[in-house]
Amino acid sequence: MDFVFLCFMISFSVTNAGLSGPRAVNGTEGHSVNITCTYGRYFSNFPKYWCKGSDWVSCTILVQTIGRNMTTSDGRISIKDDTKVREFSVTMKHLTLNDEGWYWCAIMRVFIDLRSRVKLNIIENTSTAKDIWKHNTNYNRIWNIMRWIFLAILLVWGIVTARM
Template sequence: MDFTFHLFMLSFSVSGAILTGPAVINGSVGQSIIIRCKYNKHYSSSPKYWCKGDNREDCVILVKTQHSRKTNSDGRITIETDNDAGEFLVMMDRLTKNDQGMYWCGIARFLWDLLSPVELNVIEDPKVSLSGSPAEEEVLRQNSMCYFIWSILRWFFFAILLIWAILIKLKI
């Protein structure tokens, strides 16, 4: 393996390829929702987007921004970026039953976009409770813990890859 590969792996391990959004969001027909997608500030200058599709390969971009705010052509979906907070907000207005489905918070990158899935449930009766179930809250807590552990472990991987790259370069 050459030194370039090691540098690539090193930079990947430190970049903290993290993008999170809510696992599930609930809304009512005719109402509005806000989805908060948090990202590593390393990606502040990268374009952010909101897309819909069952998987990452068929995800159709609905709104995308390189700057602070952008609204889609029908005016129902707006994306607003706050690089200082390391997050972007997606606002969806006048929900319809057809809006229900799988969405993705996205950050455009050179080789492989970062994506975080968000399932949107739209109900017709706004009187039905939309609060998250204990199971959904537990999933969110576990995801947060995984990202916290990864934020620590990546530095250990970084040190190991750095030492390995130096040893290979020195041929020890």
């Protein structure tokens, strides 16, 4: 009995030895970020996934491999598994400040999934392009109001000139 327990504890203690990822990754709002996780050769044929949650129990799977590649339905998050170099990469596009938080690189196994915790930090984008977009949005709002005013003026002018 003690021998079985010892074997279990040894195998449990090295379960994360087969998977590693970065501790933290920085991304910029509106841009993309790529996270690469490496794994041991034994895990090449196991499904890989990317989930979000501060702790493992509350982790929600965002994307997982079906075969070697998969993209979320909105196209923002994709995962690719390269079994030759034994790494899988997750790409997150069009980052928002809400994307910041704890994520997990993980490999699905029968009893205990392998996992590696990653902190994603999002840097607020204060670039000129963002300011131009805001400016254009305000311009569009003003133009939407002004065009109706111009239409009303043209109609009144047309009516007045037709009566003369």
